[in-house]
C-alpha cells in the first residue's frame with residue numbers, strides 16, 4: 559500500500575485529492591494546522607465522507623521541524639504540497655505571511671525531503687497566477703511569467719525552488735501549473751463560489767444584491783475533481799516535469815454571473831452591484847491555458863464543462879441554505 563502525504567488536506571483540492579487517492583488504495587496522511595476552531599476544520603473532508611479514512615497530523619508549513627517529524631514518521635511515497643495562503647486579494651493585505659507560507663513553505667517541504675534523504679515523489683501546487691500580465695495569448699509551460707500579486711510572486715518562488723531541487727538534488731519533483739478550478743468545496747471568498755452562494759441566497763429570499771468587483775476579468779475555469787487527477791498522474795511519470803493544467807476556454811465574470819443566475823430563473827443585471835472596494839491594486843485581466851503537454855504526455859483531459867460546474871455549485875449552495883433554514 560502506498561502512502562501519500564498531503565499538505566493543505568483541509569482545503570478544496572486536499573479534500574478531493576484525499577478522496578481520489580483513498581479510492582486508489584493509498585494510505586493518506588493529511589497535514590492539518592492547529593486551529594482554535596478545530597470542530598469546523600475538516601468540513602470538506604466530512605462533506606466528501608472521507609474524514610475518518612484520512613490520518614490527520616498536526617503541523618505547519620512554516621515549521622520545518624514539524625514537516626521533518628511528519629515525513630519521518632509516515633515515510634511517504636508521494637508528497638503533495640497543496641497548503642498555501644491561496645487567496646490573491648488577501649495577499650496584498652498579508653504579503654509577508656503569503657511569502658512565508660506560499661513561497662518559503664514549499665521550500666521547507668523540499669528541504670525536509672532533502673535533509674531526510676527521503677525518496678518520496680513531490681508535487682508542487684503552482685498556479686496560473688504566475689502568468690499574471692500575460693505574455694502570450696495562450697499560456698503553456700514555455701510562456702514567460704509576469705506575476706501581478708504577492709501571491710503570484712510567492713508561487714513563482716516555490717515553482718522555481720521545485721525546478722531547482724529537481725535539477726540540483728535529483729528529487730522527483732513536479733510542478734502542476736493549474737489554472738483556476740472550482741467546485742462546491744471552493745472557498746466562499748473566490749468569485750465562482752461567491753456568485754453561486756449569492757445566487758442561492760437571492761433565490762431563497764435571504765439577500766437581494768450581490769456586490770462584485772471587476773466583471774470583465776476572464777478565467778479558464780475547470781472542476782477541481784478533474785484537476786486533482788492530473789496531480790496524481792504527474793507523480794506516476796518516470797521523469798518529473800512541469801505541466802499546465804487547463805480547459806483551454808476562458809470566460810468573463812459577467813458571463814459566469816449570467817449562467818449562474820439564469821440557472822435559477824433570475825437575471826444577474828437585477829442583482830449584481832459593482833463595489834469599487836473589490837477592485838484589485840493590480841489585475842490579472844485574462845488567463846487561458848494550453849494544456850497540450852498534459853493531454854499528450856499524461857493522457858489527461860478535463861471532463862466537466864463550465865456550465866455543469868456552475869450548476870453543480872449553485873445546486874449545492876441551495877441545499878446548504880435550505881438545510882440551514884430548516885435547522
Ligand code: NDP
Nearest residue numbers: 566568569570571618619640641642644683685736738739
Ligand atoms: P485552499 O485555500 O482551499 O486550501 C489551502 C490549504 O492550505 C488549507 O488546507 C489550509 O488550511 C492550508 N494552509 C494554509 N496555511 C497553512 C500553513 N501555514 N500550514 C499548513 N497548512 C496551511 O486552496 P485550494 O485547495 O483551492 O488550492 C490548493 C493549492 O493549489 C493551493 O496551494 C493553491 O494556491 C493552489 N492553486 C489553486 C488553484 C485553484 O484554482 N483552486 C489554482 C492554482 C493553484 P486551513 O484549512 O487551516 O486554512
Ligand code: GDP
Nearest residue numbers: 646747748749750769770771772773775811836
Ligand atoms: P484568482 O484568479 O485566484 O484571483 O481567483 P478569484 O476567484 O479570487 O478571482 C477571479 C477574478 O474575479 C479576478 O479577476 C477578480 O478581480 C474577479 N472578481 C470580481 N469580483 C470579485 C469578487 O467579489 N471576489 C473575488 N474573489 N474576485 C472577484
